[in-house]
Amino acid sequence: MIGALAVGIAGGIVAGLLGVGGGVLFVPGLVLFLGLGQHQAEATSLLAIVPVALVGTVRQDRYGNVERRDALTLGLLSLAGAAGGVALANALSGTALRDAFAGLMVLVALQLVRRTLDGDGDVPSGASVAGSSVEDTR
C-alpha cells in the first residue's frame, strides 16, 4: 500500500515536472516496486491515469487551452484502436510485452534528451498565444 502511494506521488511529481505522461512511470513502478506482471501493470496504469488526466483537463480548460470538439472527436475515434491495442497486449507474452515497453521507455528518454538539448525546447515555434509564456499554464 505504501509502495503504491509512493509510485503515485513520485510518478505524479515527475509527470508534472517534465510534462511526460504518468503511464510511462506507473507501469515500471508497478512492475519493479509492487511486483505486478506486465499485463496487470499496464491495465492498472490505465485506470490510474484517468484521475490525473481528468484534473489536468479541468485546469487546462479553465485556461481555454482545450479544443473541446477535437478532444471529444479524438476520444471517441480512439475507442476501436484502444480495444485493438488491449487485445494485442493480451495476445502477447508478458516477456515480449515487457521488452517492447522497455524499448518505449528508451524512446521517451531519448525524446526528453533531444527536447532538453534543443535550447530548453519548451517554447513552441509560431502560433503561441500573444503575451503569455508557456510556463504559466503548465
Add this chain to the structure above:
Amino acid sequence: MAVHQVPHRQLRLAVIGTLAGLFSGLFGVGGGSVIVPLLMLWLGYEERRATATSLAAIVFIAAFAASVQGIYGNVHLLDAVLIGVPAVVGVLVGTWIAQRLHGRVVSLLFAALLIASAVELVLG
C-alpha cells in the same frame, strides 16, 4: 484560426485517435506522446494547446482501455486508486516546481533513470 482550416480534419483526427488508442491499449499509457506531436504536425496546433487537448482525449482513451483490460481481469483496482489519486497531488507539486526552476538537469537525470529502469525491467 488556422487550426480549424486544415483539409480532411476529421480524417486526420480519426487516424490520430486510432493510433493513440492502439498505443495506449498496447502499452498502458495515455497516448499523449502520439497525440501531441501529430496534432502539431498535421493540424497546426501549438504545443500548449496540443498538450491540453491531448489530456482531454486521454480521459476517454484511458478509461475505455482500462475497462477493456478489466474484462480480461488485469486491473488491480486498489493499486490504481492508491496510485492515481496521490498522483494528482504529485502533478500539481511537479507543475509548481517546474514553474520555478529550469529543468534541464532534472530532465537529463530523469532520462538516465528511464533508461536504467528499462534495463532493470528487461534483466530483472
